[in-house]
Amino acid sequence: MSETELEVLEMFNRIDAQVTKVTFNHFNHTTSPGNCLATITDPKNEYCMGDQIIVRLDMFDHLGNRKKHGGDFLRARIYSPEHRAGASGRIEDFNNRTYNVNFTLFWEGSVKVSLMLFHSSEGASALWRARNENYQYIQFTGRFKNLTEYVHIECGFHINTTEHVCEYLDQRDGEFFYCIKPENVLCEAFIDLVAGFRQNTHLSDLEKELFHRSSIGAEIKKQFEIIQVSQCNRTTSHADQKCKIGMTSPLPSGYFLQNVWKPSFCTLPSTPILEQMNTCLQKKMIYLMGDSTVRQWFDYFANTMKTLKFFDLHEGRPHGTRLALDMDKNLGIQWKKHGHPFVTTNWYTVKNHQYMPREIDLVPGDEHTALVITFGLHFRFFPITLFLRRAINIRKAVQRLLVRSPDTKVILKLENTREKYPDVERFSDFHGYLHNKALSLIFQDMNVGIIDAWDMTTAYASYDVHPPIDVVANQVKMFLTYIC
Structure with a gap:
């Protein structure tokens, strides 16, 4: 067994250990969002900006019996529609049917709490087993x-x-x-x-009962009302440092306020994004590698910077390589899809179709070069070992790049959330959640910038594989801050 295969096996075992394995013999014995309870531990009469709150979740089945284990796939956020504000919550699973959800009250005003059960532990366990049994979806x-x-x-x-x-x-x-x-x-x-x-499934009829539309993303009952947050003569504390490559991103990594992303661990410039592009991107070569969620970045650059002109590479298909140039700024931006698996119902050429590690090996790299990597959404249909092998090979390619050109800027964009899809066996966000956990382990301690698209789309409450323009713009702004 090769060194890479040994590392794939080790990483698989680490991820596998984090998935609770459970079986059940009746739907009523699975987690019920309607019977679960959410309470604030140590509630206060007054909450101030910057305060931390902990919401405790106690999980019950459909018969009202306490669950005996954890492993439920949950999503938590706070939000204020009037302020166009939102932030995710950090979930701690004690694996004994209780959870703590940690929130930071980043802004002033009325704050609502959303606690959603996407999949019961029984459902998550079934998805994990089914995914790793086959390549036939x-x-x-x-x-x-x-x-x-x-x-x-x-x-x-x-x-x-x-x-x-x-x-x-x-x-x-x-x-x-x-x-x-x-x-x-x-x-x-x-x-x-x-x-x-393919119209095949590896779920039993009993397991399929867990994935009706009404069961996915159901709200958990709360024992508290809207939280009122006062300023209390405080401002939300931020790190004084500008966002830069190599920083560790906590959870939550930031929040939206007036639909503007504000990282919790570093500062972004207040410069308008077009001005930032015009000053930052002089003499830059930007390589965007991956799926259509980073192709959104390419489109955003092209639509925002009117001086960028498309260079026709004569591929003429939706997933063909895209190149835009600004000759006056000596700027080039390229998007190219990652290698197999690329799952689309549109024909695409395989004659210039390489795996991402090989593409990274072709990047000369220098202080004017930036590389953005994202992958994962197309891997959800296959055993996770395929994703792990690719991630490990990409890490090795990035290491080679940074050895020969340490001034090259490398940015890893994590996977984002997507639709509450009825075909959860193939598309579930549970698969993407595990991908991001694996990437955090595989790329830890590397000198790369992280854009936590999962955290951003959770905070924004985006349920779209291609997030709204507000989210894309904030991702691009963070990228510009990293590379300039």
């Missing part, structure tokens, strides 16, 4: 060109066939992908790929 179809004709053939990470297969392997990093070999066609004739969803 997605059907890949490859297109091979044989002179003037196209041949369509099955592709994937594991193919159950007795026919000859084309192997597309990265021996160094242990990455793999296969297609059934078309008759009388070279494996090198593989040019395009598209994905579709």
